[in-house]
Amino acid sequence: MRYLTLIIPVVFCGFAVMDCGFFFRAATTLSCAVILGLISDRTLRPLIWWIIAALIVSSVADWFMAYSSRSRNYFIYGVCLFFVAHLGYILFSLKNGHLNRWLLTALLAVYLCFFFFMLYPGITGAVMFSAVLAYLVVSCISLAAAIGIRLKASTRWGFAFGIFLLVFSDTIIALGGFAGYGGLDYLVLPTYFASQIVITFALINKKNIL
Template sequence: MWLKKNGLYVLLAISVVLAVLGVATSNFIFKSGTAGMGIIIILVLNMGLKKSAKDTWWILAAFLFSIIGDWFLSNMNGDSLMFVKGIALFFLAHVGYLLYALANGRIKEVFTSILLAAYLAFFFLVLYPTFTDVSLMVASLVYLLISCFSLGAAMGMKSNPTAKRSFILGIVLIIFSDTIIAFKEFVDYHTFDFLITPTYYLAHIFITFSLIKRFESNVPTSN
């Protein structure tokens, strides 16, 4: 148990190093490192269990979709179709986060309603006037909705307090990074562009850390 626990933190430290390299370079191996290392850690977490924690596979799938989605966005070169495909894959990643959270709790309805109202106002007042591509507009709106629901579900999780806070922070960082991307791509506002990748990588690290803390607290796994 001690070796496994400390080994997980070594892997998490490697994830941090990959995040730094991902920010400093354009190498896709490094850019996908935090999600990739998260997948490895999830597999290690499940190795020692008599019965795998099935809900953690939703996070594994989310990380996998994130890697593929990041590839589309990294190679879009102004192609709106590539951007839509990237959004679709990140949508699936959020579905994974949402299902994991719901497997460990329930959605916070009041919080989610307030969050939805705020982001829908942002969408229709700030982003909507900039769209010329209907498919891109629809994809962005659907992605916004799933992002709000995944955070609302994270807020309602019943888990080790540290694990829950870390998971919530991870989802918040993803939404924060996506909001900056929205300003960059649709409003042509670039002041905070430098925060896009660091917050995105930190999100993966905090979500992975959340799973490690859950493992340490011996929280019963969902079936």
């Protein structure tokens, strides 16, 4: 029955993807936070608050990104807040496992090349440069930490897939915003909200501990 609660964010996500207003974007994210707060595994409840905090911060960050056309600074604020959200994901992962250093090395090698060869030419200003680079690095750490979680396989891989979808969504944003390739922009919102729903799905298992 607990999985049926995911119908709520899925429905909100459908309206959000159809661009029916920011309310549905926020509702998707915050409904996931509420579900985790109410029915997540009790053994993980103290640490789930890191995820809930990450989701709440993400909702604020998403507001800035949704209205980034109003001001260049809004985009920077959004990136910085999503950086903070990733810290919540990382703390949860490290409290339940370890950092996969081999994967982190591989991710950094790929994404730093991606940054300097594809994104850097389109970035203007030291603040934007620093914000995007820092966010790229924390995203790689977040995914490597998620892979290193020592919980039940379905929880581990579900959570890691959720983080992967988030990183994938951000990669598409970067391609469109700085590399001039917007051919995949239609995937940004579906993968972003799917990441939150998948993470929630992974963490409401009755038994997450090995």
